Amino acid sequence: MFFAQGFWFPDGASTNTGDHDWLFHFILAISAIFFALIIAVGTAFVLKYRRRPGVSAEKSPTHNGTLEIVWSVIPSILIVFIFYYGFTTYLASRTMPPEAFEVQVTAKKWSWEFNYPNSAQDPDLYVPAGKAIRLVMTSEDVIHSLSIPAFRLKQDVVPGRYTDSWFQCDEPGTYNLFCTEYCGTLHSKMLAKVHVLPQAEFDDWVEKAADIVGNAPSLLAAGEILYHKRGCAQCHSITGETLTGPSFLGSFGTERAISGGGRVTMDENYVRESLVNPQAKVVAGFQPVMPTFKGMKDDEITAIITYLKSLAKGE
Amino acid sequence: MSSEAHVADGSAVHAEHETGENYLNCSHGLRSWLLTLDHKRIAVMYLAGLAGALFLGGIMALVVRLELWTGDGLVLSDDLYNHAFTLHGAIMTFLFIIPGIPAVFGNFALPLMLGAKDVAFPRLNLLSWYLWITGAVFAIVSMVVGAVDTGWTFYTPYSTQTSTQVINMTMGVFILGFSSIFTGLNFVVTIHKLRPAGMTWWRMPLMLWGLYATAIIQVLATPVLGITLLLLVAERALGVGIFDPSLGGDPLLYQHFFWFYSHPAVYIMILPAMGVISELISVHSRKTIFGYHAIALSSVAIAAFSFIVWGHHMFTAMSPMGNMIFSALTFSVSIPSAVKTFNWLATLYRGHIRLNAPMLYALAFIFLFGIGGLTGLFLGALATDIHLHDTYFVVAHFHFVMVGSTLIAFLGALHYWWPKMFGKAYDETLAKIACILVFIGFNVTFLPQFVLGTRGMPRRYHNFLPEFQGLHQASTVGAFILAIGLFLILVYLWKSLVSGKKVTVDNPWGGSSLEWLTTTPPPHYNFVGEPPEHDVYDYHDIRYDAAIDGYVLSKNEGDAAR
Incomplete structure (x- = not known):
């Protein structure tokens, strides 16, 4: 059981999982042998030499040069090999193939944003199967880390700089993506899915994804899509429940106190300002933690406003 | 009365005991404890x-494990969960396991093992304890007034942005x-200056090497940790840009500084433990430790590599070149650790092994350290890490x-030195049951x-996907078994203090280092008269005396050994 592939790992889905898993099982075998040896020898000695009346300790050497050299050198040789194989396998996973398809990744508390060359954007990662994908990542706030266990991939996402990683997955399917660097309140909800699609399906998806408002049946529907896609839902409920931010239910058009004093009515311009410059007028009682959505298109802002209005009416 | 005669003659030993004066009862009152300069009393206060x-840290651990019974949590909010695991980590690391063995058993045994009256600087020693108390107060204050949610590592820029009590907590750690x-x-200084005439470096107990x-x-x-935490406080309080990129700082710099201390700190935790195990295994096997020089030098090697x-x-944050160098260096630590383990096993060979509670812990150590060490290989290798x-x-x-x-x-x-520290026996059967639990x-x-x-389950997650639930529940059940075991120890040790049989x-145990050649509990100045001279790990003249159910130092070759 311990050496079976499926016991330890999610099924390997990217091209470098084979080498990785081989190394893991190699170290596992070495460790199991050494551990079994230690326990067997220890148990045997304890049983054989346990204290019994009439028997006392026998003299034995207090050191033995040959033995000590042997048990230092053999592990040394093994770890040199483990180090070398670990390094070369790692290096292959770090060497970017020249023809990779690039996806820009932005991490923020507490959602992912994947941006495609044609300006499509989504909180989940969509990639074509059978093609090398390069992720170029940065963070808007604190350090996050992008982890896709099925691809054995992990890379820290650091504010103020770009980091990158790559993979190639040949099997279409859906895989888990986690944030693995602790980033505060909703760290454990900073999940996404990786959708690996056949090339043709991917091409369709990315073309469609680029035009949210144009694709939606109505402005209201576009607003609802944007509410989920842009990560609003992480902090603003539509049920009246207070999460990290105030709920949107029945809120549009109402007046509220803002921190630092004063009051403001939630109208079209307040919504726009809150998206572009979220820290300007924070509702009293909430932390100023909302990230900016400065790059959002005008028709998208209009769509969100339309959606918020519908929530005010309780539709 | 010469020291030789004192320890060799059982009746003389008992005569000393009749006076009944030892470090615990030589003076009375709270003041005599709080202002004591006696390393043994300071050890008891640390304990x-x-x-x-x-x-406290254990309670936090149980809270965390209980909360992870289901993937959606049980009762805590996300923030409270984050507070709980941060406090568990910070309390256990900084208040328990780093001071740990040196503060309690180092303080108690080190001067005794050297045959010295005390450590080199007794006042500084007391100050250390008061600093520990002050740090603990800061940690508890930060818990009470609003908690900390950064994890025990205080990673920037999160720690400079969160609204929780980071400054209080880091001042405590400072x-x-x-x-x-x-x-x-x-x-x-004590080890350099207060070793007795006959004790060269190569004749010190391995506990002292550790x-x-x-x-x-x-x-x-x-000091590097201290400086790092001061920089963190400066950034939070004054807005100086050191680690926060929005102020022009570098967040990874913090990690370099932090781990420059905190990785060696891992060896601050394990090296004294290895010292303890060397003593336990040798004494309870009645065997000279195998490969003394290798064990001693491997402690020094581990300390050097740790930096x-x-x-x-x-x-997951550095360049491939940096990673390659650190991966190679990391593996270098594994060899001295493996060598120690093999030496302990070889010490058992042809021994006279007594399976009492201290020895059970020593054997458990070999098992658990084996797993802990070997799983380090997976994390030292880049691809698998x-x-x-x-x-x-x-x-x-x-x-x-x-x-x-x-x-x-x-x-x-604790079980090994307990009778020496307090002059009281504990219930051996309960001790074995607790050890097994x-x-x-x-x-x-x-x-x-x-x-x-x-x-693929990430750490520090309050919620998790359904496929991880079974293993999380097993882990929670284990945590409660562990807690019951630890609680049992608390109960019978308390009972031992209050109503335990006098030792x-x-x-x-038949120990060969000097703390076993003075009275139990030791007198205020550790030894009555001159401390005896005796080679550590030499058991030929430490003989069992059935009349007192203990061991005596006897130069008489004709005595029966057991």
Whole structure:
């Protein structure tokens, strides 16, 4: 059981999982042998030499040069090999193939944003199967880390700089993506899915994804899509429940106190300002933690406003 | 009366006992404790403080494990969960396991093992304890007034942005750092200057080698933590841009600084534990330790290597070149650790092994340290570390080293020196049951976490996907077995203090180092008259005397040995 592939790992889905898993099982075998040896020898000695009346300790050497050299050198040789194989396998996973398809990744508390060359954007990662994908990542706030266990991939996402990683997955399917660097309140909800699609399906998806408002049946529907896609839902409920931010239910058009004093009515311009410059007028009682959505298109802002209005009416 | 005659003659020993004066009852009142300069009393005060910290940290651990019963949590909010695991980590690391063995058993045994009256700087020693208390107060204040949610590592820029009590907590850790530095300084000077005439470096008990190597790390590495935390406080309080990129700082710089201390700190935790195990195994096998020089030097080697491997905490953040260098250096630590394990096994060979509670802990240590050490190979190798980094595999690995090894050694040391410290016996049967409960509970808690990790479960997650639930529940069950075991220890040790059978023999286990050749509990100045001279790990003249159910030093070759 311990050496079976499926016991330890999610099924390997990217091209470098084979080498990785081989190394893991190699170290596992070495460790199991050494551990079994230690326990067997220890148990045997304890049983054989346990204290019994009439028997006392026998003299034995207090050191033995040959033995000590042997048990230092053999592990040394093994770890040199483990180090070398670990390094070369790692290096292959770090060497970017020249023809990779690039996806820009932005991490923020507490959602992912994947941006495609044609300006499509989504909180989940969509990639074509059978093609090398390069992720170029940065963070808007604190350090996050992008982890896709099925691809054995992990890379820290650091504010103020770009980091990158790559993979190639040949099997279409859906895989888990986690944030693995602790980033505060909703760290454990900073999940996404990786959708690996056949090339043709991917091409369709990315073309469609680029035009949210144009694709939606109505402005209201576009607003609802944007509410989920842009990560609003992480902090603003539509049920009246207070999460990290105030709920949107029945809120549009109402007046509220803002921190630092004063009051403001939630109208079209307040919504726009809150998206572009979220820290300007924070509702009293909430932390100023909302990230900016400065790059959002005008028709998208209009769509969100339309959606918020519908929530005010309780539709 | 010469020391030789004193220890050789059983009736003389008893005569000393009749006067009944020892370090515990030579003076009375709270003041005589709070202002004591006696290393043994300071050790007892540390033991009380550390037991409190272990209890508090343990409660937090149970809260965390209980909350992880389901993937959606049980009762805590996300923030409260984050507070709970941060406090568990910070309390256990800074208040319990770093001071740990040196503060309690180092303080108690080090001067005794040297035949000295006290440490080199008794006042500094008392100050260390007060600094520990002050640091603990800061930590508890930050808990009461609003908690901390950064994890025990205080990673920037999160720690400079969160609204929780980071400054209080880091000031606490800063002060605790000085407690650690002063203890280290004291031990280094004591070992250099107060060794008796016949005790060369190569004749010191291995416990002292472990404490010496630890002290060197404490003195050299802890100031870096202090500086780092001051910079963090400066950034938070004054807005100086050091680590926060929005102020022009570099967030990874913090990680380099932090791990430059905190990786050596891992060896601050494990080296004294290895020292304890060397003593326990030799004494309870009645065998000279095998490969003394190799064990002593490997402690020093581990201390030296510990300074150059910090980068392996950052394999998912650094360049391939940096990673390659740190990976290679990291593996260098594994050899001295393996060597020690083989030496302990070889010491058992042809021994006369007594399976009492301290020895059970020593054997449990070999088992658990074996797993803790070997799983380090997966994390030292770059390719496998990338997948396992920041998952439960890492959590399981470092708990095997810190709890499975260091806490187990701490408990072994506690049972080993307990009769000497307090002159009271504990219930041996209950002690064995508790040891087995702790061993089983620990394994049930942390073995499943290795599998959670390889399957991709990230650490510090309040919620998790349904496929991880079974292993999380197994782990929670284990945590409660472990807690029951630890609680049982608390109960019977308390009972031992209050109503335990008096121990009057000097040397109940047949130890060969000097603390076993003075009265129990030791007198205020450690030895009546001149301390005896005796080679450590030489058992030929430590003989069992059935009349007193203990061991006596006897030069008479004709005595029956048991």
